[in-house]
Amino acid sequence: MNYNQADTLQYYLENLSGVKKAQVFNRTCDALIYYTGDRNELLKSIQAFGYTRVSVPVQVLENSGRALNETYKEKLVDKILFHYGRKLLLPYPWSVIYTTAMSVKYIWLGIKTLWKRKIEVPVLDATAIGVSIFRGDFSTAGSVMFLLGIGELLEEWTHKKSVDDLARTMSLNTGKVWLRSEGTEVLVDADKIQTGDMVVVHMGNVIPFDGVIAEGEAMVNQASLTGESVPVRKVEGNSVYAGTVVEEGEAVLTVKAVGGASRYEKIAAMIEDTEKLKSGLESKAEHLADRLVPYTLGGTALTYLLTRNVTKAVSVLMVDFSCALKLAMPVSVLSAIREAGEYKITVKGGKFLEAIADADTIVFDKTGTLTKAEPTVAKVVSFDGKSEDELLRIAACLEEHFPHSMAKAVVDAAKERKLDHEEMHSKVEYIVAHGISTTIEGKKVIIGSSHFVFEDEKCTIPEGMEEQFKNLPNEYSHLYLAIEGSLAAVICIEDPLREEAPAVVKALKKAGFTKVVMMTGDSERTAKAVAAKVGVDEYYSEVLPEDKASFVEKEKAKGRKVVMLGDGINDSPALSAADAGIAVSEGAEIAREIADITIGADNLEGIVVLKNISDALMKRIHNNYRTIVGFNTGLILLGVAGILQPTTSALLHNTSTLLIGMNSMKNLVTEDI
Known part of the structure; x- marks a missing residue:
């Protein structure tokens, strides 16, 4: 199968009744289907499949991520085969010339970093490679560059895949829109809209397409594209963009671009560029990695001065803490975001996973959150x-x-x-x-x-x-x-209570939340009955949006870390105020856009999974710290003692970096399908 055919089949399978998950392998034309229900009915549906009979949204085919994964798999295999093939088949003199030529890139990057008066990781890489070549140890230089290249490739692959998965989840959420037709508004499927059509966007709704306002006036929240949460006034003639939200007013817009490509690209760019989305530990790891470089260089010089032994000094140079720190931490965070996506949880940045792990207070809206989304x-x-x-x-x-x-x-x-x-x-x-x-x-x-x-x-x-x-x-x-x-x-x-709500509240308390609160605009009578059934610590009835946000702010002022979960327009202020705001995926679009995290509407247990992933991520990051520091310190001491040669130190250091990086890509919690 080609990529489009594989994506078409996967889309078809995933939308069959009873199918929980489907994977399609284009190289072998196989499909793996996890399902509940009647096997024969499923087989009949599969037999009815035909590529031309399935209508797949354009965005699904354009942004599936399948081509990206195949490309990086091929790059990885090619790099490994080329490296070992060159060592076996290329004559030594030609291998020396090739290694020297390849080292220029790393050495030049180190020089440029020094030119900016910075002593960071590129300087260390350049020194290690440069010293190895100067000593005629071309095998070590080649191995260091190969392992650095593999690390860069793995990090780039994981990063791009995680960003793509996140951007795709955030971009494909427009179902139906109001089309202005002959003076009236008609509710139609978004994929029926064409360029030039007039679309009406009411307060609280997401603007579904790029366009120009033809009538009306609106305050538009553009946080999903610009990161700025302050709404912007838009009047007739102003351009508006897909994915932004009308906070106040309403507008009729003339559609300029349909499909999700422009929206997808903007979100992907925002995720990659926005430093604020990084977790504190991730940023700390990057800065620590750079701060440790002068100490590694100083240790190398000191070892040489004390021992006058170049081999021992180079052993220190070949081992540093920065490579592993810079690779393992971002990969851990991005993998956790990807894993959350497997449970229909969209996390808009690593800092929000850290906030969930640190949180001790969770505030629930009642309607559509603790109660079923289908009153x-x-x-x-x-x-x-x-x-x-x-x-x-x-x-x-x-x-x-x-x-x-x-x-x-x-x-x-x-x-x-x-x-x-x-x-x-x-x-x-x-x-x-x-x-x-x-x-x-x-x-x-x-x-x-x-x-x-x-x-x-x-x-x-x-x-x-x-x-x-x-x-x-x-x-x-x-x-x-x-x-x-x-x-x-x-x-x-x-408005029946979700069956899983009491168990979820109990599980969240067990997971570390010391205060579980319910807030609702409903009457005291209704709120009291629901609170008793669910088992929350506190409840508040007949509250306004500003009351919810005010409660969150007061709790934060007491030093508590607060998570807010809601689904309506009236929850938006509290979602913004919380350390991490969680929206239900079938709730109001403005809530989904403002929230830091979105969970699937079918089951509240996603919050418990999110908490488990967040806690496991923090544990993994701390374990990575200890492993990296302990293992590399051991390598340095063995090198200074003369027990390990520089080549062995470099090999063990880079291999451990790769193993830690690859381990960081594994799922944090066991999936229970």
């Missing part, structure tokens, strides 16, 4: 004489514009009852954490929380309906719909 409408209670269907139709017309699990429940219920709710209102205004306001047939219509409807908007209960209002079922969450200041309906939403 349903249990019943509609009418207060103004209109039919349940008519009231549900009005509610769905308002709610369809906004990304929240409760809104989705209303829209889905209307769809199930086959209620047509074409646009029949004027401009919709969304008040964060409160509700929605609009005008229908000249009448003001609002839908939202009790606080919003009765306290902010001063709506009243129709005369004679007080008893019915008092007897609303307690087991449900309530959405209140009011028309012209009078309560028209209460929509009862069943």
